[in-house]
Amino acid sequence: MIDNIKPKEATAIVNSLLGGVVPKIGIQHITVGRSAEIEAFLKSLEDVKNGHSMVKFWIGDFGSGKSFMMHLLNTVALKQKFVVANADFTPDNRLYSNDGKAVALYSAIMDNIAIQTKPEGGALPTLMEKWIEQVITKAATSNGIPLTDIRSERHMPLIQRNIMDTINGLTDVGGFDFGMVIMKYYEGYITDNEPLRRSALKWLKGEYRTKTEARQDLGVREIINDLNYYDMLKNFCRLFVSMGYSGFMVNLDEAINLYKISTGAVREKNYEKILTIYNDCFQGKVENLFINFAGTREVLENERRGLFSYHALKSRLETNKFETMEVRDFSQPVIRLMPLNHSEIFVLLKKLKAIFDFNYKIQLDITDGEIQLFMEEMFNKPGASEFLTPREVIRDFLNILSIIRQNPGVDKQRLFGEIEIQDERPDETAVDSLVDSIEVL
Known part of the structure; x- marks a missing residue:
C-alpha cells in the first residue's frame, strides 16, 4: 500500500504525528482526498514558472489540515524545482512592525529555505x-x-x-x-x-x-530591517530564478496571530502589507513568486478583525458566488479546505498502519474491520461531531498502535472503548474578548 517510502520518512511521519505536528518529509505518502486541490496547485505552479506570480489563502477550521496542506505544497513545489520556505506567524513574527517583528519573520523564512536536495531547510x-x-x-x-x-x-x-x-x-x-x-x-x-x-x-x-x-x-551601509525585507525577498527570488530554479515559494502559516494583534492600527498595517503583496503578484510587478497564507475561517471572514475588516482585501478575497460544496473553483485566491470524509479517513488510517509496521519492522494484527470499529467508536462519542478533528483521530490511532506494539496481548476493544473526545480548538471567544478589552483601553 505504501510504495517507495524511505526509513527516514517513515520515522518522521510516525514521530511527528504522535507529537501532534505535521512531518517535514514523506508527507506525500499519507495524502488522501486532496487531488483536486493539488491538480489546481500544479497549474498555478506552471503559471509561476512562466513568469507570473501568485497568492493563495488556504482556509479551514482548526484541525482541517491547513498545516498538512502547506507541507504537501512544499513537496510538490520542490519536485517542480522551486526554492521553498516556511514560516509561522507568531506574536513576535508578522508582516509589518517597527520593532523588529517583521524582519524576524524574514529571518525565519531565510532559515527555512529548502531545495530538493535539502528538503528540511537550511539551504x-x-x-x-x-x-x-x-x-x-x-x-x-x-x-x-x-x-x-x-x-x-x-x-x-x-x-x-x-x-x-x-x-x-x-x-x-x-x-x-x-x-x-x-x-x-x-x-x-x-x-x-x-x-x-x-x-x-x-x-x-x-x-x-x-x-x-x-x-x-x-563595510556595508544598510541592514535588512522591517521596512526593506520584502524587497530583499524579491531580490532573492530573482537570484534563484537566475540560477535555473522555477521560482520562490513562501508558505506563511498560523495567520490567526495576525488576527490576534491587539492594536487595530497595527493589525490594519499588516493587512495592508498583505494587500501590497497581493497587488504586486497579480499586477505583474514581481515575477516567479508564490506566497501561500493559511488560516481559519474566522481569520478570513471576521469583519471586525479578520481580513474582511480591510475593505480592499474583502473585495478581492470574497468567494466566487457560484461555488458550492459540489462545484468548486480552485482558481480563485481563497481555497477552502473541506474536512476529510469517513472513507478518506479510513484510507488514511490504513496508510498509517502500513507505515507504522514498516517503521518498526513488525506486522500488527489490526484488520480493516478493527480500523472501522475504531472509527465508529471515535465518531459516535459525545462531542465528536462538534470537536473531533483529523489530527485527534490520527494521534489516537497511532497511540493505540503504540500500545499494541509494546503490549501484544492487550484488549483492543477495551482500548477503543477508552477513547475520549476533547475540544482542542483554541478559545477564539476568549481571544475576541481579550482583544476587545485592549482596544477599548
Whole structure:
C-alpha cells in the first residue's frame, strides 16, 4: 500500500504525528482526498514558472489540515524545482512592525529555505555557493581563464566585479549592499575565512540589528530591517530564478496571530502589507513568486478583525458566488479546505498502519474491520461531531498502535472503548474578548 517510502520518512511521519505536528518529509505518502486541490496547485505552479506570480489563502477550521496542506505544497513545489520556505506567524513574527517583528519573520523564512536536495531547510548557504560557482564558471569562460586557475586569489577582483554586475542586473532596491555582502561571502568562501562567510550569511538572513555592527564586519551601509525585507525577498527570488530554479515559494502559516494583534492600527498595517503583496503578484510587478497564507475561517471572514475588516482585501478575497460544496473553483485566491470524509479517513488510517509496521519492522494484527470499529467508536462519542478533528483521530490511532506494539496481548476493544473526545480548538471567544478589552483601553 505504501510504495517507495524511505526509513527516514517513515520515522518522521510516525514521530511527528504522535507529537501532534505535521512531518517535514514523506508527507506525500499519507495524502488522501486532496487531488483536486493539488491538480489546481500544479497549474498555478506552471503559471509561476512562466513568469507570473501568485497568492493563495488556504482556509479551514482548526484541525482541517491547513498545516498538512502547506507541507504537501512544499513537496510538490520542490519536485517542480522551486526554492521553498516556511514560516509561522507568531506574536513576535508578522508582516509589518517597527520593532523588529517583521524582519524576524524574514529571518525565519531565510532559515527555512529548502531545495530538493535539502528538503528540511537550511539551504541558503548551499544556494549561495552554487550561485557563486556559476559566476566563477561564467567568468572563466568569458575571460579564457582555466577553471583550475580562476579560484586563485589574484582573480578575486575579476569575480567580485562579475558578482556586482550580475546583482545590479537582478535587483531594483537595495542592490548595492546586497551585492557587497555577496562579494564578502565569495571572499570568505574562496579564502576559507569562515567568520567573514558567517557574517555575510548573518546579513543576508536579516540578523544584524544595528548598521554600525554590520559596517564593522562587512563595510556595508544598510541592514535588512522591517521596512526593506520584502524587497530583499524579491531580490532573492530573482537570484534563484537566475540560477535555473522555477521560482520562490513562501508558505506563511498560523495567520490567526495576525488576527490576534491587539492594536487595530497595527493589525490594519499588516493587512495592508498583505494587500501590497497581493497587488504586486497579480499586477505583474514581481515575477516567479508564490506566497501561500493559511488560516481559519474566522481569520478570513471576521469583519471586525479578520481580513474582511480591510475593505480592499474583502473585495478581492470574497468567494466566487457560484461555488458550492459540489462545484468548486480552485482558481480563485481563497481555497477552502473541506474536512476529510469517513472513507478518506479510513484510507488514511490504513496508510498509517502500513507505515507504522514498516517503521518498526513488525506486522500488527489490526484488520480493516478493527480500523472501522475504531472509527465508529471515535465518531459516535459525545462531542465528536462538534470537536473531533483529523489530527485527534490520527494521534489516537497511532497511540493505540503504540500500545499494541509494546503490549501484544492487550484488549483492543477495551482500548477503543477508552477513547475520549476533547475540544482542542483554541478559545477564539476568549481571544475576541481579550482583544476587545485592549482596544477599548
